[in-house]
Amino acid sequence: MPETFRINVNGAEHVVRAEGDTPLLYVLRNDLRLNGPKFGCGLAQCGACTAIVGGEATRTCTFPLSAVGNASVVTLEGLGTVEKPHALQKAFIAEQAAQCGYCTNGMIMTAKALLDRNQHPTSAEIRQALAQNLCRCGTHWRIIRAVQSAAGGI
Amino acid sequence: MNPRSGTRPFACEYSRRQFGQAAAGILLFFSMNPGSVLAEIAPGKLPVDLETNKRLDSWLRINPDGTVDVFTGKVEVGQGNITALAQITAEELDVEFERIRMRPTDTAHSPDESYTAGSASIEAGGSALRYAAATARASLLEMAAARMGVPIDSLAVDDGGITSSAGVGRVTYWELASEGLLAREARSDVPLKTSSKRHIVGASVPRLDIPAKVSGGEAFVQDMRLPGMLFGRVVRPAGYGAELTALDDTSAKAMPGVVTVLRDGRFLGVVAQREEQAIAARTALQRAAVWTMPAELPDEAGIADFFRNSADAQVTTVSSRSPTVAAGAVRTLTATYSKPYLAHASIGPSCAIAAIENGVLTIWSHTQGAYPLRTDIAAVMGLSLDKVRIIHAQGAGCYGHNGADDVALDAALLSRAVGGAPVKVQWMRDDEFAWEPFGGAMSIDIQASVAADGSIIDWQYDLWSNSFNMRPGLRGGVNLLAAWHLAQPFQHSPPGEIPLPSGGGDRNAVPYYDFPSQRITEHFLPNMPIRVSAHRSLGAFGNVFAIESFMDELAEIAGADPVEYRLRHLTDDRAKAVIRSVADRANWRSGTKGDGARGRGISFLRYETTKTYVALIADILVDRESSTILLERITAAADSGLIITPNGISNQLEGAIIQGASWSLKEMVRFDRQRVTSRDWATYPILTFPELPEVDVVLLNHPELPPLGAGEAALPPVPAAIANAFFNATGKRLRDLPFDRDRVKATLT
Numbered sequence: 068m069p070e071t072f073r074i075n076v077n078g079a080e081h082v083v084r085a086e087g088d089t090p091l092l093y094v095l096r097n098d099l100r101l102n103g104p105k106f107g108c109g110l111a112q113c114g115a116c117t118a119i120v121g122g123e124a125t126r127t128c129t130f131p132l133s134a135v136g137n138a139s140v141v142t143l144e145g146l147g148t149v150e151k152p153h154a155l156q157k158a159f160i161a162e163q164a165a166q167c168g169y170c171t172n173g174m175i176m177t178a179k180a181l182l183d184r185n186q187h188p189t190s191a192e193i194r195q196a197l198a199q200n201l202c203r204c205g206t207h208w209r210i211i212r213a214v215q216s217a218a219g220g221i
Numbered sequence: 222m223n224p225r226s227g228t229r230p231f232a233c234e235y236s237r238r239q240f241g242q243a244a245a246g247i248l249l250f251f252s253m254n255p256g257s258v259l260a261e262i263a264p265g266k267l268p269v270d271l272e273t274n275k276r277l278d279s280w281l282r283i284n285p286d287g288t289v290d291v292f293t294g295k296v297e298v299g300q301g302n303i304t305a306l307a308q309i310t311a312e313e314l315d316v317e318f319e320r321i322r323m324r325p326t327d328t329a330h331s332p333d334e335s336y337t338a339g340s341a342s343i344e345a346g347g348s349a350l351r352y353a354a355a356t357a358r359a360s361l362l363e364m365a366a367a368r369m370g371v372p373i374d375s376l377a378v379d380d381g382g383i384t385s386s387a388g389v390g391r392v393t394y395w396e397l398a399s400e401g402l403l404a405r406e407a408r409s410d411v412p413l414k415t416s417s418k419r420h421i422v423g424a425s426v427p428r429l430d431i432p433a434k435v436s437g438g439e440a441f442v443q444d445m446r447l448p449g450m451l452f453g454r455v456v457r458p459a460g461y462g463a464e465l466t467a468l469d470d471t472s473a474k475a476m477p478g479v480v481t482v483l484r485d486g487r488f489l490g491v492v493a494q495r496e497e498q499a500i501a502a503r504t505a506l507q508r509a510a511v512w513t514m515p516a517e518l519p520d521e522a523g524i525a526d527f528f529r530n531s532a533d534a535q536v537t538t539v540s541s542r543s544p545t546v547a548a549g550a551v552r553t554l555t556a557t558y559s560k561p562y563l564a565h566a567s568i569g570p571s572c573a574i575a576a577i578e579n580g581v582l583t584i585w586s587h588t589q590g591a592y593p594l595r596t597d598i599a600a601v602m603g604l605s606l607d608k609v610r611i612i613h614a615q616g617a618g619c620y621g622h623n624g625a626d627d628v629a630l631d632a633a634l635l636s637r638a639v640g641g642a643p644v645k646v647q648w649m650r651d652d653e654f655a656w657e658p659f660g661g662a663m664s665i666d667i668q669a670s671v672a673a674d675g676s677i678i679d680w681q682y683d684l685w686s687n688s689f690n691m692r693p694g695l696r697g698g699v700n701l702l703a704a705w706h707l708a709q710p711f712q713h714s715p716p717g718e719i720p721l722p723s724g725g726g727d728r729n730a731v732p733y734y735d736f737p738s739q740r741i742t743e744h745f746l747p748n749m750p751i752r753v754s755a756h757r758s759l760g761a762f763g764n765v766f767a768i769e770s771f772m773d774e775l776a777e778i779a780g781a782d783p784v785e786y787r788l789r790h791l792t793d794d795r796a797k798a799v800i801r802s803v804a805d806r807a808n809w810r811s812g813t814k815g816d817g818a819r820g821r822g823i824s825f826l827r828y829e830t831t832k833t834y835v836a837l838i839a840d841i842l843v844d845r846e847s848s849t850i851l852l853e854r855i856t857a858a859a860d861s862g863l864i865i866t867p868n869g870i871s872n873q874l875e876g877a878i879i880q881g882a883s884w885s886l887k888e889m890v891r892f893d894r895q896r897v898t899s900r901d902w903a904t905y906p907i908l909t910f911p912e913l914p915e916v917d918v919v920l921l922n923h924p925e926l927p928p929l930g931a932g933e934a935a936l937p938p939v940p941a942a943i944a945n946a947f948f949n950a951t952g953k954r955l956r957d958l959p960f961d962r963d964r965v966k967a968t969l970t
Binding site: 069085086089090093095096097100101102103105106107108109110112113115134142143144146147148149153156159160163165166167168169170171172175193194197198199200201202203204205207208209211 | 297300301427428431432433434435436437440441444446452465477495496497502566567568569570615618620647650651740806840852863868869872873875876877878879880883902903907909910911913915916953964
């Protein structure tokens, strides 16, 4: 049966009504109309759906709504806007670190969680942090450079 | 919601202002690749895409508010072509880049430029826009001259502002903008800007679509939401030929939010209020459905034999030169190569939204060919063409014909099942892997004879391949998945080849080297046990792997340096220049032997023999303990004529190299006798961040020459460069893709 949940997303409280086992991804995309997190596999394999839940980069395609609780959820939209971009968003534009851009959300959100715990990661540390994030277009090096550049500017 | 209105505020518009078998032989589909016509237009001729859509107002609209709308039949597939097309238009029209608004392809009004494929957007779409813009500029100048009472040749344009050297004031494009202004045809005799006067073309303009993609903007069809929109999912058969023998859908129908369950033959789908409800109902239907499972597929490990034993192969000599073996041969060598089926494996599963209103079916789709898709959709839905409208909206990178078109029909069928309400359908991950049309497997034999000095004097090449083009819109059938599964099924069109120089399975099968005698033979196989179609670079990946690997084998026999050996067999200076350039950049030293672990190899192609030149050097490390190849570095040099966007072209080349590395080392579609078994990223692994080679690309710019298609060019040379490096390191040849652990282990023992 659907239940009512209160969740904190990008600093605002939201009330949503859905089954508790609904993957958070669909709530973010369809109830909250957020475009950042993307459906890529539904299997927690690719990382396209990543959001930060309680400070951790989380695969929202398999993370149930009922498990959010009081943890704050931050999506790509919560980092910044085109007008006021976060250092990572600015760096991804400056480095033109996208081809199709479908994986970009997961790259930026995973990098955000990395930079939150390690302000100056090495290239090897960035590659390790993104080891479970898949990019099909081959934009990897630009992504690495963007993360390094954002780290330099944070 | 009125799907007919062209003004829906969906942000799929790009501007910097806004965002900052064939019965009788092989069928040839001449409509497939207009881009194979070079951008060098013969005098008195218009570019092909413009010839078929001559009216300027089908390409451009000059607006009183100081903006320019650009209508193109080419679509953004995540490679930046739309930004480059905007640059070309702004340049030729003489307006600043920021004024350009690129409108997504819409069959209601956009020029029909067929598919966005084959690295042809710039050569074909770009040259069309260039002539359209140049004619528009000339028309505006004529009007200004008349209004100002001065001769045309006294006029100069700066960002749409027209001034006369006679000093009689100024008039702007925006003031001249009026209905009917561009109601005229493009001309082939208009003056075009020369390279010295360009300032937008050749500049690294930031991609128009990236800001939305890094900030959660509405960038993809997946991000579109229409009022009252429902969510659909499909339940595919258990295998290609599986029949549905029983289905009790009562419990699925009773699930929360389920609006309808559609069964038509062996096409099964569900529509629900919420997305997770549609997914849950799909799972329930999968459990409820009972399928026959014929063991209809060939042995995965025996595809080459399966091809070679096909009784219906159509054998064609695609190229021959002095087909008798030249005298003086001192040695003849043979080798056999193969590539497996490869998946497009888009990161975002295919998605579409369909709605029907007032008898008109509108579909938002990330198709590569809105017009060809419309043709097939109309046939299946029993509608006339004017009752079907396809509007392009971006999807994830497709790399060829993936599920994009199929899901458009899925959405249309499901929308019709709910009275035309808007339905968004996104495939699940296993739908995409199991059902997309793959890039076909290939088997190749080469035999070469060499003279006393080691030079090649005869080259005999045989390739076995299925079609690389089973896209929608082809004659004699419907190429959409669900159409084949309906109670009254449609048949796919007869498989055909694409003529050279573009080619399909035989793309780049004709070597770019100058051999005195050669014969290239294609064994075209109409029977397709595994679904196949266009996959990035088509047959070139397999062909260039074979040709460039064998060149390395022959150089070895000749006792020649692989770089020198290639140069020896080439006459085209641009080809030699890219090889020399990459050798310099990578500090290639003749005669350097690998040490059992480290090695380096070179490979070269001219894409489609008419497009971009690429030479690659791979540096690898062979880890014998784990039987793996570690890619240390791939160095590339490329000549694609005039560079429109240096950063964009680097991005394409780097990306193609990394994707090529992934195909080479890791990728192979797995299947058993009943079904495709690659169904997720665990069963179809791709290259990950820790496995990346360093990539270094040198661009050779030729502003005086026409631009050449580059999007796919760097992929085909990758596997041979790696295999040649492996030989350099270990003295062993890898002749079958992929070079995964099992293959490396088997080759080393």
